[in-house]
Amino acid sequence: MSAPAFRALRRLDRGAWASLALLVLIALACLVGPLLTGHAPERAYPDLRQLGAGLAAQPAPDRLGPALERLAFRMRARLETVRSGPDSVRLVLGSDEPVDRRGLVYLPRSDLFGEPRVAEASPDGRRLVVEAPLRRLHFPLGTDVHGRDLLTRSLVAGRVSLLIGLTATLAALGLGVAYGAVSGFAGGAVDAVMMRLVDVLYALPFVFFVIVLVVFFRPGLGLILFAIAAVDWLDMARIVRGQAQALRARDFVRAAEALGLTGRQILVRHVVPNTLGPILVAATLLVPRVILLESFLSFLGLGVQEPETSWGVLVAEGSRAIESAPHMLAAPAALLVTTLVALNRLGDGLADAVDPRGAVAVRA
Template identity: 70%
Template sequence: MFHVEHSRPMTAVHRPRATSLAALARRRLLRNRPALAALVTLIVVALACLAGPFLTGHAPGRIYPDLVRMKPGLAAHPQPDAVRPAIDRLAFRMRLAVEDFAVKDGTVRLTLTSPKPINERSLSYLPRSDLFGPPKILERSGDGRRLVVETRIQRFYFLLGTDVVGRDLFTRCLVAGRISLLIGLTATLVALIVGVSYGAVSGLIGGAVDALMMRLVDILYALPFVFFVIVLLVFFRAGLWLVLVAIAAVEWLDMARIVRTQTLSLKGRDFVRAAQALGLTTPAILVRHIVPNTIGPIVVAATLLVPRVILLESFLSFLGLGVQEPATSWGVLIAEGSRALESAPWMLGAPAGFLVVSLVALNVLGDGLADALDPRLSEPG
């Protein structure tokens, strides 16, 4: 009698799966708490700049002439001690005298007198001041020289105060952030496209072409940036697009050198030689092999380029060579705040705070991406 041994099913051999560079970089970035905090900060700042101006309750260009240089705080304006002076100023404009004045539950009750019959249209000064609502006439004397009026006190909140003409500074900082971030991202994108293409072509072709292209870069490096902007201002009007063109025309130089150095180290690799032996054209080698293998340094350089562009735009706007009214940016607001530093220091502190937080977050995120995309760092077990 034979003993039949049942065969056991063969179990598959588990082999460790290779981890792609993107997955490895993502894992490293998620473990880097400062970089994650910087990324969250940037997302919050970007969302605040995009949606915040619609939620503050103040239009960016709205002027409150009776609320000039209000200090930052959570208190409602006008404050109780400012209601009577505001009424006196408005009565002076209306050429009326305030005989009686009382405030109760956010409502002002006034008794106005005049040597002549009072024209009711002059009461439009009350709602026009933005401090009070439409007036309601409660009593009127027979000769028309005495009116009892009731009006509602408007309530406004200025978290970061107001500027020298009475505009809400918080709203203006958020709107200015749109322009500064737009300039930073757009100029960086242009620098990436031009710099990566220029550096990759120069490094891959090599020889006399490479030498000629790099000498052109050296010549552009030698031109003073501010002088270049002033020359552009001779032919074009200062504004947002001029800033974008000026910054993008200069900031691609560093990117071109970085990509050229990476290309020189890659062109001798076996996969590039194999592609050349197979007859691939130079554009195909650049797109399929050179540029994808330089993504790491490019991403890191781009992340660090954005804060430099924003700072450069702020410098130009501070000198009056950048963004012009009615548009605004953090640099424009900082320039305005520096002129009112003694009387209203919050005008400088508010936009400078937004700028510093954004620049620090971008630099910390750039350092985190540099560590995450560095292939020489070993993955902790």
Template identity: 70%
Template sequence: MFHVEHSGPMSTATPATSLAGLARRRLIRNRPAFAALLTLVAVALACLLGPFMTGHTPERIYPDLVRTAPGFEAHPRPETVRPAIDRLAFRMRLTVEDFSERDGIVRLALTASQRIDERSLSYLPRSDLFGPPTILERSEDGRRLVVEARVQKLHFLLGTDVLGRDLLTRCLVAGRISLLIGLTATLAALLVGVTYGAVSGMLGGAVDALMMRVVDILYALPFVFFVIVLLVFFRAGLWLVLVAVAAVEWLDMARIVRTQTMSLKSRDFVRAAQALGLTTPAILARHIVPNTLGPIVVAATLLVPRVILLESFLSFLGLGVQEPATSWGVLIAEGSRALESAPWMLAAPAGLLVVSLVSLNLLGDGLADALDPRLSEPR
């Protein structure tokens, strides 16, 4: 006979997994949602760091490069160097007697009816098309100068707007403000709406009816009228948009959370918590709100682009973000007015907005599945 010795019982138990860890694994397995998350991170990093790498400032105007089409080619192009020199010479009140270009260096012979003031040559570097000039020859009477200047290499990957500003830099800087407005207003709506809706649904009865009538009254107020009333007391700008949007966008969140709370408070685990003596705030924090995370996250991800669109609407009316600040809504409004002559002005900010919108929707669906406690862990 063979004797088999057992050192101990075989255990197949796995360590307990927290809700956050389980949700993280589910989200990573959901490829569209995870790709959307990476896309949003890339857009956010581009908006934060990109303006420092484009070589342009958002407010810098290039008057000689107005409505420049997108492309990888450096500006000014060879065929536009001489016209640019002629325009600058006209501003300097000089005449271009001779012109030559070689290896990115222009050589000019400038003449005038009277002695030339060297300070007028500052028009060349101020245009950002040419570097600081070097005087090679000067006539005895000072009415003729021979100068050299290097042609600058400027790149506009997304083109320029109607004033000659780099559109890529402006889109990235605008993304900072649009994302800031979307995230800040959404966070305020979450804090107010979740708290208000959970309390209303949990208490029920006359308190719930009164709280919901307040929501109905706020729903009845026209949004634009509310903004105009705020403008009577405050100056139009970024903070006005944040206050106006956050003041009305929590209403939908409150209704969603109230509906979820009313369906959850009759469940056995909530009754067990009440029987154990937990207070209402503790039940809300430990049981009600965690079980409504799915609908809350979906609503929040849909709220961010809606807030951005609301900001676009206000900015189009002149009630939102004001110059010199800008946002995707402001750029879309500018692009719509120049659609025929410069369609890229609309395509660039609208493309960023659409990418962010689609990514937020996909991420919201993925998070809803990842945070749903009723779904089993996939094997």
């Protein structure tokens, strides 16, 4: 990192540092959190669908009755009494014919009960007293329409969204910095031709471009990375071009030319290092833009596809179930908004630190 960029980091205000700390916490939670929740992201609990957020252990007493009624129906018996304790359930099954105990194998196949045992049985086999332990599961943010843990899925989705944001930003940085530096330093006809190409690419509708790609290629993570990186380098190229044009007339660049350094050497040693401040600011503000673009495309069904997930996918699922399960929208939307606000606040702080007079102002 160049000295100006390092000095800019030292001038960051408290709000920017707080945003950076929050982003680190979110990234760590997305990386480590799914390993600690106790649920696989694709593990579905059909008997625990659309649970609301809460810290109480599941299953709740109101969910035991329907599951036990289904068991009694399969065993061709009547559910006479049910007594539920904190860790187990005791039920009495009756029938006009001997109860087939083999039907008890259905009980541990549910998400609610463990291995049952017959505590008592009438001599004629028409009445069974069955005890079964309750499975105690926790879903702090609830479950979705398939019974999957929303906390786990939101954190795993954060991995994908942050990965797309960082990877596409790095790709846009590499292409945009190289293209803009060459264009700005070369000047003249070369600069004019290169910038007209940028103008042509700017005129292409982004969503139409993605739809065309989806027609010819399978939608997924790789396609969305390519689509976003292929468009977002244009802004970076313009920023670096302007900086390179300003630096081309500086004395240290002219001195390097007088010493016989080639254009490539001047770009690598002098021009690009002295544009790191604006590049750092632009990159910080480009990440939230990329994440928002990915979320928008996933919301439309053009982005990340199952079994992968992202914040955009979860927001789309939550919007479809907002009337019956509003918590499905609240969790991923809160993480997405918090990340975007923190990234933009960090970018604003970097912009002020690099140029306190506001000469460099980039907005996502």
